[in-house]
Amino acid sequence: MARSSWFSRLMGWDKHPRHHHDFHADWIRDDRRRQVLFRDLVLPQYRNENIQSAIPAAEVTKVALKLRHLIELAVPCELDEEEITKAHSKIITTKVIKAAKEAGGSHYRSCVVFCLVVCKRWFKHQALVELWDADMHRVRAVACEVVAKQIIETEDDFEYLMHSVLLRRYSIIVDGEATPPANVVEKAVDLHAVRVIGSSGYQKCISYLWKGWLVQDEDDPAVFIDYKDKDNTSFFVHMDPDRIRAPMYQNATQVIISFVYIGLYTAVINSVNPTGVFDTAEVLLYIFTLGFICEEVTKFWKAGYHILGFWNAFNSVLYSFITLSFILRIIGLTHQQGDDTREFYSKMSYNFLAFSAPMIWSRLLLYLDSFRFFGAMLVVLKVMMKESIIFFALLIVLVIGFLQAFIGLDFADDWVADDILFILQAMANAVMQSPDFDGFDKFSPPFGIILYYCFTFIIMVVLLNILIALYNSAYEDIYGNANDEYLALFAQKTMQFVRAPDENVYIPPFNLLEMLVICLFWWMEKSKFERMSDIIMGIIYSPVLLIAAWHETKMAGEIRSNRARGEEDDDTIEEWEQMMDQVDFEADGWNKLCISAKTNLEADPTITEVQKLRGEVEELKKLLVDMTKALSSGGEVEPSQASTLIDVAEPEQSESKTKKKKKGKKSKKDKKAGGEGNASASSSSSDEE
Incomplete structure (x- = not known):
C-alpha cells in the first residue's frame, strides 16, 4: 500500500x-x-x-x-x-x-x-x-x-x-x-x-x-x-595528516577553534572603532563566521532537512546576527567619514554584535558535550526543550485568540486600532509573570479587564504549571538514566565524525581554503592532488598533529606493554591489579570457599525448597510402591528399604506423637477443670442448704 x-x-x-x-x-x-x-x-x-x-x-x-x-x-x-x-x-x-x-x-x-x-x-x-x-x-x-x-x-x-x-x-x-x-x-x-x-x-x-x-x-x-601504526613508537609516523580524521582529534580541533572564535569576538566587542573601519580581529571574526555558514549549508545540501535540530537553528540565528552586523558595517562604510549616517550604521552594527554575546558563549557548549558533566546537562536541556513544545503550542493559540479579542475591543471603542503595542507589551508581561492591569479599563468596559484577568489566570496558573510539570518529569526521566543517556550522546557525536564522507577533513574556517584548493582538482592528477592536500593539511593542523603524535607515541608504548602481558590494547592497570600476580586464590582454597559461600541468584529460594520437597515425596512414593509389591508377592521387605522408610517416616511420627501429647495434655486439663467446676458447684449447693 x-x-x-x-x-x-x-x-x-x-x-x-x-x-x-x-x-x-x-x-x-x-x-x-x-x-x-x-x-x-x-x-x-x-x-x-x-x-x-x-x-x-x-x-x-x-x-x-x-x-x-x-x-x-x-x-x-x-x-x-x-x-x-x-x-x-x-x-x-x-x-x-x-x-x-x-x-x-x-x-x-x-x-x-x-x-x-x-x-x-x-x-x-x-x-x-x-x-x-x-x-x-x-x-x-x-x-x-x-x-x-x-x-x-x-x-x-x-x-x-x-x-x-x-x-x-x-x-x-x-x-x-x-x-x-x-x-x-x-x-x-x-x-x-x-x-x-x-x-x-x-x-x-x-x-x-x-x-x-x-x-x-x-x-x-x-x-x-x-x-596499523597504533603500536608504532616512532614520533614521525604519527605525524600523518590523515590522523586528523580521528573523531578525538577533530573534536579537539573544533574546541580550539571555538575558543579562538570567542577570543576574536571579545577583542572586537571590547575595542569599538568609532570610524567604522575594519580591524584585523573583525576581519578574522567575519571570515570564521563565513566558514561556519558554509559548513551549515554543506551539511544541509548533503544530508537534507533530516539533520536539522536545535543547534542548527541556534547557530543559524547567531550567524544571521553577525552577518547583519557585517552588512550594516558595509553600508556605513559607503558614506563619508564623519557623516551621521555612517555613525548610525556603525553603531547599529556594534549593537547587533553585542546582542550576540550570550549566543556566542552558549555555542561553546556544543563542543564540550564530550565531557560527562556538560553532556549529561545538554541531554536534560534537549529533552526539556522537546517537552516545552506542548507549552508553546498552547501558548501561541491562546495568545492569538486573546490578541484578536483585545484588538477587536480597541477597534470597537474608537474605530481605530492604535493600542496594539500596549496590548502586546501587557500580554508579554503576563507571560513573564508580571501582569499590568492598568489601561484595560478603557477597552469596552468591563470586557477588556475581564478578558485580561482570564488571560492572566490561564497563563500564570494553568500553562506555567503545566510547563513546570513537564520540565520536572523530563528531568527525572533523564537524570535517573543519565549514564546511558550520556553514552548515547557520546556515541552520536562519534558517529557524526565517522559518517563524514569527505576524504580530506577541512574543519571550519579551513573549509574556505578547501574551496580554493578544490579548483586545482580538475586539472591535476589524483596522486599529485592528494599529495598537495596532505601538505596543506599538515601545515594548517600542525599544532594539533604535534600534540596528537606525542600522545599516540606514548599510547604505543602502553599498547606494547599490554600486549606483552596478554591484555587488551586499551587495558589500564588499576590499584587492585598491581599485586594480583602475588596471590593465588586456587592454591590456598580461597576461590573454592567463596564459590561455596556465594548465593545462587538465578534460583528462587522458595522454588528450591519446593523442588527439594518434591524429590523427597517422590522418593517416599517409590519406597511405598516397592514395599507394596513385596508384600503382595508374599516376600519380605528388604532391611534397607525398611530403614529408609523408617527414617523418612520418623519425623512425621514424632510430629504426630507431639500433637497427640499436646492433645492429651489439653484433654487432661479440660477434665481437671471440669472436675474443679463440679466440686465448686456441689460446695456452693451445700452452702445454700
Missing part, C-alpha cells in the same frame, strides 16, 4: 504513522541522487559509494522475522518493564538468549544483533499503529534491546564482535527493495537504543572509533580495519 500524501495526514484522513527512524536511510538516498545528478559539482570523494550488504538482504530479513516471532512468544502479554530488564529475569532467560543466537544459524549469526535492533524499530512502529496494545509492543521493543545487549556482552571473540557484529553493514527488504546498508553502531544511535549503546562491547567499539584505532578502509568503506 503506497504511503498517502501530506495533505491526507494534515486533514486527518490517514492516521497511519510513518516509520520515524528512516531518516538516515532517506538522506543517504538523497545524497546519492545529488551525486548522480551533480557529480561534477560536488567535492572530490575517492571512496567507493556502492556499499553492499555483507549478507543478502533477503536472508537478513528472514533472520529478523525469526527473531520477531521469538520475542512475541517470549513476551506474550503486557508486562512490567522491570520484569524484562532486571538481572536473572524469568522472561528473558538463558534459553531465550540461546535461541536468539541460533536464529541466524552458522552462516548468518553475525547479523543477529542487527536484526534485533530492526525488530525494536518494528515494535516501536507497531506501538504507534496499535494503540490498544502499545504497552505490550513497547515492552517487546525493550526485550529486543535486552537480548541484543546480552548477546554483545557474552561474546568472547572480541575481533568477531567488533568487525562482524557491530561494524559490518547489513540491509533488509522493504517495499521489495534493499535498504541502504547500515551497521549496529549506526542503527543503535539512530534508534536511541540506550541499552545496546550502554553494553560493554558497544562502548569498547565506540572508544576505538573515537581514538582512531578503527578506521574505514579506503577501498571498501563498508569495512572497518585496525589502524
Whole structure:
C-alpha cells in the first residue's frame, strides 16, 4: 500500500504513522541522487559509494522475522518493564538468549544483533499503529534491546564482535527493495537504543572509533580495519595528516577553534572603532563566521532537512546576527567619514554584535558535550526543550485568540486600532509573570479587564504549571538514566565524525581554503592532488598533529606493554591489579570457599525448597510402591528399604506423637477443670442448704 500524501495526514484522513527512524536511510538516498545528478559539482570523494550488504538482504530479513516471532512468544502479554530488564529475569532467560543466537544459524549469526535492533524499530512502529496494545509492543521493543545487549556482552571473540557484529553493514527488504546498508553502531544511535549503546562491547567499539584505532578502509568503506601504526613508537609516523580524521582529534580541533572564535569576538566587542573601519580581529571574526555558514549549508545540501535540530537553528540565528552586523558595517562604510549616517550604521552594527554575546558563549557548549558533566546537562536541556513544545503550542493559540479579542475591543471603542503595542507589551508581561492591569479599563468596559484577568489566570496558573510539570518529569526521566543517556550522546557525536564522507577533513574556517584548493582538482592528477592536500593539511593542523603524535607515541608504548602481558590494547592497570600476580586464590582454597559461600541468584529460594520437597515425596512414593509389591508377592521387605522408610517416616511420627501429647495434655486439663467446676458447684449447693 503506497504511503498517502501530506495533505491526507494534515486533514486527518490517514492516521497511519510513518516509520520515524528512516531518516538516515532517506538522506543517504538523497545524497546519492545529488551525486548522480551533480557529480561534477560536488567535492572530490575517492571512496567507493556502492556499499553492499555483507549478507543478502533477503536472508537478513528472514533472520529478523525469526527473531520477531521469538520475542512475541517470549513476551506474550503486557508486562512490567522491570520484569524484562532486571538481572536473572524469568522472561528473558538463558534459553531465550540461546535461541536468539541460533536464529541466524552458522552462516548468518553475525547479523543477529542487527536484526534485533530492526525488530525494536518494528515494535516501536507497531506501538504507534496499535494503540490498544502499545504497552505490550513497547515492552517487546525493550526485550529486543535486552537480548541484543546480552548477546554483545557474552561474546568472547572480541575481533568477531567488533568487525562482524557491530561494524559490518547489513540491509533488509522493504517495499521489495534493499535498504541502504547500515551497521549496529549506526542503527543503535539512530534508534536511541540506550541499552545496546550502554553494553560493554558497544562502548569498547565506540572508544576505538573515537581514538582512531578503527578506521574505514579506503577501498571498501563498508569495512572497518585496525589502524596499523597504533603500536608504532616512532614520533614521525604519527605525524600523518590523515590522523586528523580521528573523531578525538577533530573534536579537539573544533574546541580550539571555538575558543579562538570567542577570543576574536571579545577583542572586537571590547575595542569599538568609532570610524567604522575594519580591524584585523573583525576581519578574522567575519571570515570564521563565513566558514561556519558554509559548513551549515554543506551539511544541509548533503544530508537534507533530516539533520536539522536545535543547534542548527541556534547557530543559524547567531550567524544571521553577525552577518547583519557585517552588512550594516558595509553600508556605513559607503558614506563619508564623519557623516551621521555612517555613525548610525556603525553603531547599529556594534549593537547587533553585542546582542550576540550570550549566543556566542552558549555555542561553546556544543563542543564540550564530550565531557560527562556538560553532556549529561545538554541531554536534560534537549529533552526539556522537546517537552516545552506542548507549552508553546498552547501558548501561541491562546495568545492569538486573546490578541484578536483585545484588538477587536480597541477597534470597537474608537474605530481605530492604535493600542496594539500596549496590548502586546501587557500580554508579554503576563507571560513573564508580571501582569499590568492598568489601561484595560478603557477597552469596552468591563470586557477588556475581564478578558485580561482570564488571560492572566490561564497563563500564570494553568500553562506555567503545566510547563513546570513537564520540565520536572523530563528531568527525572533523564537524570535517573543519565549514564546511558550520556553514552548515547557520546556515541552520536562519534558517529557524526565517522559518517563524514569527505576524504580530506577541512574543519571550519579551513573549509574556505578547501574551496580554493578544490579548483586545482580538475586539472591535476589524483596522486599529485592528494599529495598537495596532505601538505596543506599538515601545515594548517600542525599544532594539533604535534600534540596528537606525542600522545599516540606514548599510547604505543602502553599498547606494547599490554600486549606483552596478554591484555587488551586499551587495558589500564588499576590499584587492585598491581599485586594480583602475588596471590593465588586456587592454591590456598580461597576461590573454592567463596564459590561455596556465594548465593545462587538465578534460583528462587522458595522454588528450591519446593523442588527439594518434591524429590523427597517422590522418593517416599517409590519406597511405598516397592514395599507394596513385596508384600503382595508374599516376600519380605528388604532391611534397607525398611530403614529408609523408617527414617523418612520418623519425623512425621514424632510430629504426630507431639500433637497427640499436646492433645492429651489439653484433654487432661479440660477434665481437671471440669472436675474443679463440679466440686465448686456441689460446695456452693451445700452452702445454700
